[in-house]
Amino acid sequence: MRLVILDDYDLSSEWAAKYIRNKIIQFQPSADRCFTLGLPTGSTPYGCYQKLIEYYRNGDISFKYVKTFNMDEYVGLPRAHPESYHSYMWNNFFKHIDIDPANAHILDGNVDDLEAECQAFEQQITKAGGIELFVGGIGPDGHIAFNEPGSSLVSRTRVKTLAKDTIVANARFFGNDLSKVPTMALTVGVGTVMAAKEVMILITGAHKAFALYKAIEEGVNHMWTVSAFQQHPRTIFVCDEDATLELRVKTVKYFKGLMHVHNKLVDPVLSIKDQ
Amino acid sequence: MPSNKSVSDAPITQFINCSILREHKLQREDLWVRGGRILDPEKLFFDEQGYADECVDCEGSIITPGFIDVQINGGYGVDFSQASDDVSGCVSIVAKKILEHGVTSFCPTLVTSPPAVYHKVLPQVKVHSGGRHGAGVLGVHLEGPFISVEKKGAHPEQFLRSFQGGGVVDLMETYGGLDDVAMVTLAPELAGSESVVRALCQRGVTVSLGHSVANLSQAEDAVSSGASFITHLFNAMLPFHHRDPGIVGLLTSDRVPAGRTVFYGMIADGIHTNPAALRIAHRAHPSGLVLVTDAIAAMGLPPGSHTLGQQVIEIQGLHAYVAGTKTLSGSIATMDMCVRHFKQASGCSVEEALEAASLHPAQLLGLSHKKGTLDYGSDADLTLLDDDLNVRATYISGEEVWRKDP
Numbered sequence: 285m286r287l288v289i290l291d292d293y294d295l296s297s298e299w300a301a302k303y304i305r306n307k308i309i310q311f312q313p314s315a316d317r318c319f320t321l322g323l324p325t326g327s328t329p330y331g332c333y334q335k336l337i338e339y340y341r342n343g344d345i346s347f348k349y350v351k352t353f354n355m356d357e358y359v360g361l362p363r364a365h366p367e368s369y370h371s372y373m374w375n376n377f378f379k380h381i382d383i384d385p386a387n388a389h390i391l392d393g394n395v396d397d398l399e400a401e402c403q404a405f406e407q408q409i410t411k412a413g414g415i416e417l418f419v420g421g422i423g424p425d426g427h428i429a430f431n432e433p434g435s436s437l438v439s440r441t442r443v444k445t446l447a448k449d450t451i452v453a454n455a456r457f458f459g460n461d462l463s464k465v466p467t468m469a470l471t472v473g474v475g476t477v478m479a480a481k482e483v484m485i486l487i488t489g490a491h492k493a494f495a496l497y498k499a500i501e502e503g504v505n506h507m508w509t510v511s512a513f514q515q516h517p518r519t520i521f522v523c524d525e526d527a528t529l530e531l532r533v534k535t536v537k538y539f540k541g542l543m544h545v546h547n548k549l550v551d552p553v554l555s556i557k558d559q
Numbered sequence: 560m561p562s563n564k565s566v567s568d569a570p571i572t573q574f575i576n577c578s579i580l581r582e583h584k585l586q587r588e589d590l591w592v593r594g595g596r597i598l599d600p601e602k603l604f605f606d607e608q609g610y611a612d613e614c615v616d617c618e619g620s621i622i623t624p625g626f627i628d629v630q631i632n633g634g635y636g637v638d639f640s641q642a643s644d645d646v647s648g649c650v651s652i653v654a655k656k657i658l659e660h661g662v663t664s665f666c667p668t669l670v671t672s673p674p675a676v677y678h679k680v681l682p683q684v685k686v687h688s689g690g691r692h693g694a695g696v697l698g699v700h701l702e703g704p705f706i707s708v709e710k711k712g713a714h715p716e717q718f719l720r721s722f723q724g725g726g727v728v729d730l731m732e733t734y735g736g737l738d739d740v741a742m743v744t745l746a747p748e749l750a751g752s753e754s755v756v757r758a759l760c761q762r763g764v765t766v767s768l769g770h771s772v773a774n775l776s777q778a779e780d781a782v783s784s785g786a787s788f789i790t791h792l793f794n795a796m797l798p799f800h801h802r803d804p805g806i807v808g809l810l811t812s813d814r815v816p817a818g819r820t821v822f823y824g825m826i827a828d829g830i831h832t833n834p835a836a837l838r839i840a841h842r843a844h845p846s847g848l849v850l851v852t853d854a855i856a857a858m859g860l861p862p863g864s865h866t867l868g869q870q871v872i873e874i875q876g877l878h879a880y881v882a883g884t885k886t887l888s889g890s891i892a893t894m895d896m897c898v899r900h901f902k903q904a905s906g907c908s909v910e911e912a913l914e915a916a917s918l919h920p921a922q923l924l925g926l927s928h929k930k931g932t933l934d935y936g937s938d939a940d941l942t943l944l945d946d947d948l949n950v951r952a953t954y955i956s957g958e959e960v961w962r963k964d965p
Contacts, residue, residue, distance in 0.1 A: 363605065364601070364602075370601075370605055371601070374600075374601045374604060374605070378604060379589070379600060379601070379604070384608075384610075385603075385604045385605070385607075385608035385609065385610060386608045388604070390605075
């Protein structure tokens with residue numbers, strides 16, 4: 285694992301965005317060979333999306349040949365609802381960039397046959413050649429996507445009932461009214477993300493610190509599903525100082541000492557203008 | 560990129576680099592148009608996997624719904640109340656020129672006239688959509704002749720009428736018909752007006768109170784019967800009095816039926832209404848304010864002397880005087896001037912100033928589901944403005960119909 289620690293939220297968002305930018309440009313995507321990107325929602329990746337939009341506006345990157353697969357979507361929430369993950373992706377990312385609408389894949393939580401939708405999503409990923417880079421976040425209960433504590437670490441895309449912690453954490457988006465928060469979601473499985481070539485987890489804020497500790501300093505455990513990535517060959521955790529508050533000083537010092545190595549991944553930052 | 564337009568083949572235009580008036584706020588958002596209507600880009604993206612065929616760079620302009628003028632008597636030498644043989648040609652001249660003021664729809668207004676004039680003119684003015692040829696006609700505004708003799712203003716006294724035949728009969732006799740009529744201004748204190756107000760409202764014609772000496776109670780009765788507008792507030796009505804506010808009192812009346820709004824026209828040219836009076840009205844009832852030009856034939860003509868019909872008019876700046884006198888002969892401000900002046904005089908927000916010329920007139924005419932807003936599905940009648948609210952370009956049904964020379 286690489287643990288990349290930046291001073292604050294903005295710097296960690298920028299580091300992550302530069303990493304994604306370099307990965308896409310190095311891949312040199314084209315009409316026959318798209319770069320496949322797994323994407324999260326929520327407040328953590330917001331800053332990263334803002335930076336990516338900035339890079340697109342400056343002409344340094346294009347998403348024309350990028351295929352995206354979002355991690356999850358609520359069940360039963362109308363797609364046009366401002367809190368649906370479709371709305372989040374449209375307003376915070378898709379509408380600002382040049383992605384081909386046919387390349388943006390998000391699970392549909394309003395179909396009649398939810399299981400078929402999940403299977404179709406897995407097939408779409410396979411058809412696209414697998415995911416090059418899956419970007420994700422972590423819940424306060426250590427979950428990745430909606431793989432709540434107790435989820436199988438080899439699970440695939442399926443319907444999940446949300447844990448109480450998650451519903452409470454999401455209430456702030458529904459006027460703090462617990463009864464308005466969706467109780468089920470479609471989500472990629474831990475196994476689905478593990479199958480990606482590379483995984484990048486964004487973790488910022490003191491409220492995520494305990495989950496980060498459980499994910500990287502304790503064992504692989506289905507109660508803290510992000511811990512599964514200890515067994516992935518290429519995982520990067522990008523976090524801010526606050527998220528490291530529950531880690532051992534030794535761990536933090538070790539990885540901070542490696543920043544000069546980590547920074548080679550984002551410096552120099554590439555641009556399509558130079559191609 | 561190949562396109563998958565499952566819903567329509569019509570080209571999609573995306574207006575970028577603009578601030579659009581949506582949900583009562585100016586927001587930095589792109590505006591999407593297809594088939595002459597505002598398009599929901601999120602639905603386009605997810606449902607149709609569609610994208611824009613054409614991008615229009617608005618260079619930082621404000622995009623407002625096109626202005627709607629519900630009281631305009633003519634302009635550029637044209638007087639709608641003249642019984643010419645080519646009325647529709649005359650209306651077209653004005654319709655084309657007012658595009659430059661950001662007006663995309665209007666109600667040609669006829670002042671008090673003899674029945675012969677109505678019988679000749681009205682059949683020639685039809686409701687029709689706007690386009691390159693000019694702003695759309697929403698219907699005629701008939702200001703008179705069923706008005707008060709004491710408040711006739713510039714209307715010719717000999718052609719004023721009352722409802723002596725019983726009401727609706729008089730309407731039909733005078734006007735000849737009500738097809739393509741959007742609004743009628745009348746004085747509610749005239750005997751028999753109640754059945755007329757009800758009959759007009761039933762036909763979908765907006766009833767406006769004006770040129771009247773009605774007291775507040777009579778005005779409220781008319782509103783209960785369906786009247787919903789006040790023609791040029793303050794002008795040609797009894798002044799506000801603290802024990803009987805008259806028609807002006809409708810702005811804060813508690814007898815307006817629930818769910819209904821009384822709208823009121825204001826000529827915000829800085830001349831017809833003192834700015835302090837404009838502010839009082841605005842602060843008392845901001846959501847009812849409708850900017851109108853009440854422009855006369857002299858509007859749009861260059862400074863100097865002009866012969867219009869039987870009169871010689873002298874234009875000096877924004878004032879139009881009867882030649883050789885200081886008597887105002889009518890308003891010659893354009894709608895965009897009124898918007899700018901209203902904002903400056905009232906201190907209101909940009910959004911409020913724009914809505915007074917677009918959303919409120921659309922709501923008044925019951926058209927806000929397709930005009931007066933930039934909501935998804937509305938007609939794409941747009942006015943592009945710079946930060947000082949000068950008109951840069953005008954669009955009707957998504958098509959550019961006027962652009963200012965650079």
